[in-house]
Amino acid sequence: MTQxxxxxxxxxxxxxxxxxxxxxxxxxxxxxxxxxxxxxxADALGVxxxxxxxxxxxxxxxxxxxxxxxxxxxxxxxxxxxxVEGYNRHFSERxxxxxxxxxxxxxxxxxxxxSIDMATRRPxxxxxxxxLQEVVSDKECPIARQGKLRPIEPPQMCHPYxxxxxxxxxxxxxxxxxxVELIINQMDLDTYDRFFVSRFEIEYRHEAHYGDEVEVCxxxxxEGDALLTSINLDGQTVCLxxxxxxxxx
Amino acid sequence: MTQxxxxxxxxxxxxxxxxxxxxxxxxxxxxxxxxxxxxxxADALGVxxxxxxxxxxxxxxxxxxxxxxxxxxxxxxxxxxxxVEGYNRHFSERxxxxxxxxxxxxxxxxxxxxSIDMATRRPxxxxxxxxLQEVVSDKECPIARQGKLRPIEPPQMCHPYxxxxxxxxxxxxxxxxxxVELIINQMDLDTYDRFFVSRFEIEYRHEAHYGDEVEVCxxxxxEGDALLTSINLDGQTVCLxxxxxxxxx
Numbered sequence: 001m002t003q004x005x006x007x008x009x010x011x012x013x014x015x016x017x018x019x020x021x022x023x024x025x026x027x028x029x030x031x032x033x034x035x036x037x038x039x040x041x042a043d044a045l046g047v048x049x050x051x052x053x054x055x056x057x058x059x060x061x062x063x064x065x066x067x068x069x070x071x072x073x074x075x076x077x078x079x080x081x082x083x084v085e086g087y088n089r090h091f092s093e094r095x096x097x098x099x100x101x102x103x104x105x106x107x108x109x110x111x112x113x114x115s116i117d118m119a120t121r122r123p124x125x126x127x128x129x130x131x132l133q134e135v136v137s138d139k140e141c142p143i144a145r146q147g148k149l150r151p152i153e154p155p156q157m158c159h160p161y162x163x164x165x166x167x168x169x170x171x172x173x174x175x176x177x178x179x180v181e182l183i184i185n186q187m188d189l190d191t192y193d194r195f196f197v198s199r200f201e202i203e204y205r206h207e208a209h210y211g212d213e214v215e216v217c218x219x220x221x222x223e224g225d226a227l228l229t230s231i232n233l234d235g236q237t238v239c240l241x242x243x244x245x246x247x248x249x
Numbered sequence: 250m251t252q253x254x255x256x257x258x259x260x261x262x263x264x265x266x267x268x269x270x271x272x273x274x275x276x277x278x279x280x281x282x283x284x285x286x287x288x289x290x291a292d293a294l295g296v297x298x299x300x301x302x303x304x305x306x307x308x309x310x311x312x313x314x315x316x317x318x319x320x321x322x323x324x325x326x327x328x329x330x331x332x333v334e335g336y337n338r339h340f341s342e343r344x345x346x347x348x349x350x351x352x353x354x355x356x357x358x359x360x361x362x363x364s365i366d367m368a369t370r371r372p373x374x375x376x377x378x379x380x381l382q383e384v385v386s387d388k389e390c391p392i393a394r395q396g397k398l399r400p401i402e403p404p405q406m407c408h409p410y411x412x413x414x415x416x417x418x419x420x421x422x423x424x425x426x427x428x429v430e431l432i433i434n435q436m437d438l439d440t441y442d443r444f445f446v447s448r449f450e451i452e453y454r455h456e457a458h459y460g461d462e463v464e465v466c467x468x469x470x471x472e473g474d475a476l477l478t479s480i481n482l483d484g485q486t487v488c489l490x491x492x493x494x495x496x497x498x
Contacts, residue, residue, distance in 0.1 A: 016298045017284040017426075021417040021459070028415060035266040049265045050324075074419060075299075165438050166277060166430035168270040170323060177266075181415035189414050189459045210270070210438045 006137040008041035009081040014072050021189060024071035025078070027197050028180035030098075031064055034109055035176060037080045038094055047129050052115065057124040061176050062091065062114045065201040067143040068098065068107030076101050083137035089127040090114065095141040108143045121207070146201045149240035152230045155217035157186065162213040174208040174238075183229045183241045186218045195245035202241040208233055255386040257290035258330040263321050270438060273320035274327070276446050277429035279347075280313060283358055284425060286329045287343055296378050301364065306373040310425050311340065311363045314450040316392040317347065317356030325350050332386035338376040339363065344390040357392045370456070395450045398489035401479045404466035406435065411462040422456040423487075432478045432490045435467045444494035451490040457482055 012033065020026040025033075042048040042059065052058050072078035079099045086093040096109040115124040161182055169175040180202065184192075208214060208231075218229040227245070231238040261282065269275040274282075291297040291308065301307050321327035328348045335342040345358040364373040410431055418424040429451065433441075457463060457480075467478040476494070480487040 015285050016288055016419045017281055019419050021414070021419070021421055023419055026415065032266055036264050039265055164430075164434040165270070165436070165441060166275065166434055168438060170265045170268050170270070170272055172270055181413075185413040185415055187414070189417060192414060 004045055004131075004135045005041075006135050007081055007083045007139065008037065008044060009079050010037045010040060011077065011079045012072070013077050014074055016074060019074050022192055022196070023074040024196070026181075027071075027184055027200055028177040030066060030068075030071070030109075031180045031202075032177040033080055034064060034066070034096055034111060035061060037082050037096065038111065038113070041082050041094075045132065045135060047132060053118070055124075055128070056118050057115045057126075058118055058171060059113050060116050061111060061204060063112040063146050063201070063203050064109065065111075065143065065146040065199070066096075066098075066107060066109035067199045068196075069198075070100075070106055071196060072098075072100055072106070078106075083139050084132065084135050085110075085137070085141065087132045087136060089125050090123060092126075092132070095139070097139075097141070108141050110141060110143065110145060112146075143199075146203070147242070149201065149203050149228070149242055151237055151240065152217055152219045152228050154219070155230070156219040158215050158217040159186070160213060160215055163208060163210055165210070168210050172209065174212075176204065179204070179231060179239050179241075182216050182231060183243065186216060186227065186229055191245070193248075195247055197243050198246035199244040200241070202239055204239045205237050206233070208238045214238060253294055253380075253384045254290075255384050256330055256332045256388065257286065257293060258328050259286045259289060260326065260328045261321070262326050263323055265323060268323050271441055271445070272323040273445070275430075276320075276433055276449055277426040279315060279317075279320070279358075280429045280451075281426040282329055283313060283315070283345055283360060284310060286331050286345065287360065287362070290331050290343075294381065294384060296381065302367070304373075304377070305367050306364045306375075307367055307420060308362050309365050310360060310453060312361040312395050312450070312452050313358065314360075314392065314395040314448070315345075315347075315356060315358035316448045317445075318447075319349075319355055320445060321347075321349055321355070327355075332388050333381065333384050334359075334386070334390065336381045336385055338374050339372060341375075341381070344388070346388075346390070357390050359390060359392065359394060361395075392448075395452070396491070398450065398452050398477070398491055400486055400489065401466055401468045401477050403468070404479070405468040407464050407466040408435070409462060409464055412457060412459055414459070417459050422458060423461075425453065428453070428480060428488050429490075431465050431480060432492065435465060435476065435478055440494070442497075444496055446492050447495035448493040449490070451488055453488045454486050455482070457487045463487060
């Protein structure tokens, strides 16, 4: 067996075509990159999309939390480095370090992945991949673990949305990063000109599909420090999120 | 002055996180790549985002037509090569060749770019960049030029859409590739499982902004060979498109 790489880094450059209205990497695009880099590292370790598919299983992102001092900016070279913090037969904890131009550390992310059976959509047993214990790294990820997210009662604003062709991913579910866009869209463009999302947490609970009509509901936390969002489908919670914004300098 | 490269190529690999429900590159993502690769080539030629911004102008994609035998597939390595077909002080014609794994040619695209003044949003005079004549290439682009697109009367289906934070680009307008998604979304997921978009044309007429509420209206052409779409804002045409689908093998 070839040497297993504990750390995997992918470099990016934020082109004008990719950045958002604030000329930065959008939060949804960061989550998309997190999924991409996780997938590539898993591929390199022999536990990627192809390997799991051969087994009738697939990785599903269950939780993601990121914290940034700032987002990568227009034309900036940046990178994501990922490593496995913990692993057992039910889930894997994978962290990320985000660096900007010149190697400046600008943020971190924590994710939890579960493996599910493609046919039954139930958790799969990953004990066949025990060699992954070897790649667990003790690299530090200095952001808080994800807190418990609860449904919002009562919501302060709700928007309906029906999932379209362009929202559907390789597994025929709604794309994980598309939920992030719907959550970000709960606040105005003007808000993001004055504030940036300094910490974001999302918990994926149920899969939504093409044509599903959801309600995106939000409320400010009792402490007023965060926007809590719940995406609901027929009384079921599809996902829950918590966004903390900080003023721009 | 350094040697100006007539042809510019960028390589991609379609990751699971990036592909659509048909496990292919989505049409909107292809348009996104086209803009990205055009921008990078313009940067390399010294007429990119930064150079034009210093001049108070920017490039705007006016028309785009692509034709593909198939789209790049999940995990496939593919590339886009671009070159300038023609250039004058008002607009530039830039073409693209799309190759799949092993160099197989799978499609072409034609684009027309205009330069506008950032402040007035009126066409800018690009005569200062006459050295671009040197990079005009006679490489062949064997797909038809874009036909004239007309508003649809009467539409067979209309869907309202209000532009959100996640739809806005670096220039504070709606992202060019987002319109493509809205157009693609006029047909069902099931349709794209049986057919693929073998030719697509879009003409951008007016800029839409955050909060604008548009109507996306479509009708099949009289010949029944294409879906014509018009995105309208308060009686004004934002963009027009024509999508031809072909059965999958």
